[in-house]
Amino acid sequence: MSAVTCQISVSLDGFVAGPDQTPEDPLGKGGERLHEWAVATESWQRQHGRQGGERSTDSEVVDELLAPVGAVIMGRRMFGGGDGPWDETWKGWWGEEPPFHEPVFVLTHHPRDPLPMEGGTTFTFVTDGIEGALEQARAAAGDRDVAIAGGASAVQQYLAAGLLDELYLHLVPVLLGGGERLLENVGDPVLEPVEVVASPAVTHIRYRVRN
Amino acid sequence: MSAVTCQISVSLDGFVAGPDQTPEDPLGKGGERLHEWAVATESWQRQHGRQGGERSTDSEVVDELLAPVGAVIMGRRMFGGGDGPWDETWKGWWGEEPPFHEPVFVLTHHPRDPLPMEGGTTFTFVTDGIEGALEQARAAAGDRDVAIAGGASAVQQYLAAGLLDELYLHLVPVLLGGGERLLENVGDPVLEPVEVVASPAVTHIRYRVRN
Numbered sequence: 001m002s003a004v005t006c007q008i009s010v011s012l013d014g015f016v017a018g019p020d021q022t023p024e025d026p027l028g029k030g031g032e033r034l035h036e037w038a039v040a041t042e043s044w045q046r047q048h049g050r051q052g053g054e055r056s057t058d059s060e061v062v063d064e065l066l067a068p069v070g071a072v073i074m075g076r077r078m079f080g081g082g083d084g085p086w087d088e089t090w091k092g093w094w095g096e097e098p099p100f101h102e103p104v105f106v107l108t109h110h111p112r113d114p115l116p117m118e119g120g121t122t123f124t125f126v127t128d129g130i131e132g133a134l135e136q137a138r139a140a141a142g143d144r145d146v147a148i149a150g151g152a153s154a155v156q157q158y159l160a161a162g163l164l165d166e167l168y169l170h171l172v173p174v175l176l177g178g179g180e181r182l183l184e185n186v187g188d189p190v191l192e193p194v195e196v197v198a199s200p201a202v203t204h205i206r207y208r209v210r211n
Numbered sequence: 212m213s214a215v216t217c218q219i220s221v222s223l224d225g226f227v228a229g230p231d232q233t234p235e236d237p238l239g240k241g242g243e244r245l246h247e248w249a250v251a252t253e254s255w256q257r258q259h260g261r262q263g264g265e266r267s268t269d270s271e272v273v274d275e276l277l278a279p280v281g282a283v284i285m286g287r288r289m290f291g292g293g294d295g296p297w298d299e300t301w302k303g304w305w306g307e308e309p310p311f312h313e314p315v316f317v318l319t320h321h322p323r324d325p326l327p328m329e330g331g332t333t334f335t336f337v338t339d340g341i342e343g344a345l346e347q348a349r350a351a352a353g354d355r356d357v358a359i360a361g362g363a364s365a366v367q368q369y370l371a372a373g374l375l376d377e378l379y380l381h382l383v384p385v386l387l388g389g390g391e392r393l394l395e396n397v398g399d400p401v402l403e404p405v406e407v408v409a410s411p412a413v414t415h416i417r418y419r420v421r422n
Contacts, residue, residue: 196409
């Protein structure tokens with residue numbers, strides 16, 4: 001069976017978003033610092049239709065991260081648009097052509113029709129929980145992997161349920177001092193570091209989760 | 212001038228000791244799991260007068276960690292013996308010949324005469340704060356380094372004061388779920404990963420602190 005994976009940038013003090021998060025500022029105060037390492041790369045700039053950026057160890061990591069998996073699952077807050085019943089004019093943060101290019105399943109308590117976008121991304125809204133979303137994502141992915149994109153709560157739920165096979169952390173040497181923690185309420189899974197890639201900016205550690 | 216360094220094992224969720232710490236159990240629940248990687252090495256076993264243990268990447272790291280620096284600073288709780296005025300029968304956790312073999316300065320609010328031990332360790336009790344302890348430790352260390360041994364509070368105080376030059380973390384892939392956090396109340400220092408050593412058990416990351 002294909003693997004369920006997650007890759008996510010985390011501060012050295014354990015946060016995937018900074019303090020004072022709002023619906024308009026889901027990364028919170030200082031949270032954009034978690035992603036500067038990726039934005040600095042040639043891979044990220046190219047993927048966003050721009051010139052420049054650095055070819056580096058981090059760029060190679062980003063190339064790998066940008067390769068489509070089979071399907072993506074994300075939490076409601078990562079998709080955005082606020083809590084409660086849907087404002088159907090909200091189509092995510094990513095414009096008309098989101099960078100996923102594959103089926104994306106959004107965990108929510110509020111039903112909404114599937115939302116096809118340009119470039120191969122379709123957002124499907126799943127109201128029957130993480131297992132239901134995973135079942136649909138696996139069916140869409142075939143023999144390819146399913147990626148849990150975030151945020152913290154979605155990752156925590158899959159990890160706590162023993163459904164995550166791989167956690168690839170990008171450990172960014174900043175201290176946010178508060179915000180949204182990644183590794184809490186997840187029980188005590190066995191994590192094995194199976195690959196470490198070091199750059200001057202960030203330490204990438206891939207953990208296999210023994211379920 | 213010589214450097215002020217700290218090396219410490221930390222769980223993936225950021226703790227240097229587990230929950231439910233007591234004076235008799237300063238590592239708290241599960242805290243010993245932070246040190247299993249070191250105890251498993253041939254270097255650690257040899258240093259404790261035993262046979263066996265593994266020759267490995269981690270063993271080489273332990274060899275390096277066990278090399279004396281010039282002087283050591285530790286917090287009162289790490290030295291142990293409970294809070295308040297000293298019970299002078301308490302001579303630390305380490306027996307008659309502690310493994311430091313160099314001057315050790317203990318941060319405390321309660322005066323006590325210096326305590327010479329076998330093997331070159333002398334515990335000196337410093338009541339005038341972290342700067343006073345560092346001054347004494349630097350004088351004792353000469354051109355060699357001063358190591359902040361722990362616990363979390365001592366490391367935090369030196370880091371927050373801009374007095375720490377290097378933080379060498381041994382990132383252990385366990386989740387303690389609670390306990391004593393290392394990286395809080397330290398402000399926002401600039402940390403540069405300058406060396407990463409990966410083993411199947413733990414990821415060692417050396418950060419230079421830009422003060």
